[in-house]
Amino acid sequence: MSAIHWLFDATFTIHDQTVLWREVIGNLFGLFSALGGMRRKVWAWPIGIAGNALLFTVFLGAVFETPNPVNLLGQASRQIMFIVVSIYGWYRWKHARDGGGDAVEPRWAGGRARILLVVALIGGTAVVTPVFTALGSYSPVWADAWIFVGSLLATYGMAKGWVEFWLIWVAVDVVGVPLLLGAGYWASAIMYVFYGAFTLTGFFVWAHTRRVAAVPVLPDPEPVPLAR
Template sequence: MSLIHWLFDAQLVIGGQTILWREVLGNLFGLLSALGGMRRKAWAWPVGIVGNALLLTVFLGVAFGTPNPVNLLGQAGRQVMFIVVSVYGWWRWTRRPDQEGAVIEPQWASWRTRALLVAGLIGGTLLLTPLFRALGSYEPVWSDAWIFTGSVLATYGMAKGWVEFWLIWVAVDVVGVPLLFSAGYYASGLMYAFYGVFTLTGFFVWKRRNAVVRPNLETVGA
């Protein structure tokens, strides 16, 4: 129990800014989960869930009595969403694992699906912005709504194995970095900046994998 209390209260002070170790650890678990996702490993999902649980307590600053009193409801809400969708992704990726432990092959989404993803990202942001503002989320609220909506779509896309999900993460990171820095969540802001580079790398890794696997699948089906 003392370890849990220490983890909950431990802080790191840099240049007069207080950073919770929970925020650092939660983002590190998220990075490890992203690495597992890029390698198409099923363990990426439970690792991500641990990080989500830690970050949920960080972004609901007022509710958990953290040094940062700023509430980012989109950030907090997406941690809950991550946990729910991760259960689905974990199940989907472990249904038919191959001998190497890579459990899904990357595929391109259809043009119709791409259009729906774009419409969902814009529409979800427009719908959630007034709701998050009414609940007291940090300004600019549309950024928080964009991050939440994009995270839902990207996580679902990862579960389905769509190559495009990496690009949705890039769109999330572009908005997330300035929002997190302005709200005082410096560890998460730095991690988002790193994620931006990492997600681009993941996109090209999955794209290359699809280019290798697709001709083999077409040959088998011929």
């Protein structure tokens, strides 16, 4: 059996749940990508893209005839979205680093951008939900739509260097865990729990980095001449 065939077909069992190894590997790639993102490393983007490609096949269970024949259209289509936005983020971070600076400089999005993010998350979910419903996504469909829209906004925020993007991931994880458990994607649900804790850590790390960068550097005092 070739490595590709093994990666596509290999499974293991947790109690009565059959889990695909590519679901586990894809989520681990996502975790490493998040770690690289927290450390502002350019390699976070290609690692994430590899995980997205694997998870795309996982969440179209009925299409790829996996042991869990459930289609989560939001989860599957967000992998495509991840790849597209990650190419943008990869270019943006690499271009910044090649210019002699850090891959990205964390900064606050600002009041207006925060309002727009919240409106986009809620409004986007309302718009996407009937689309996913018509396509036959797993219920509750609004949760699948929330995850899709939130993931798009979080990935865009990461590319822009907004500290708040970590909090959008937290909102995605809170909804994602019960949805994935209900759909039988146990490995992804467990990874979402780790993601939730990790994204909170990432938020505080980036916020601290921003606070340190905002502290003005005072010039050294002029030397005082000694009296003779």
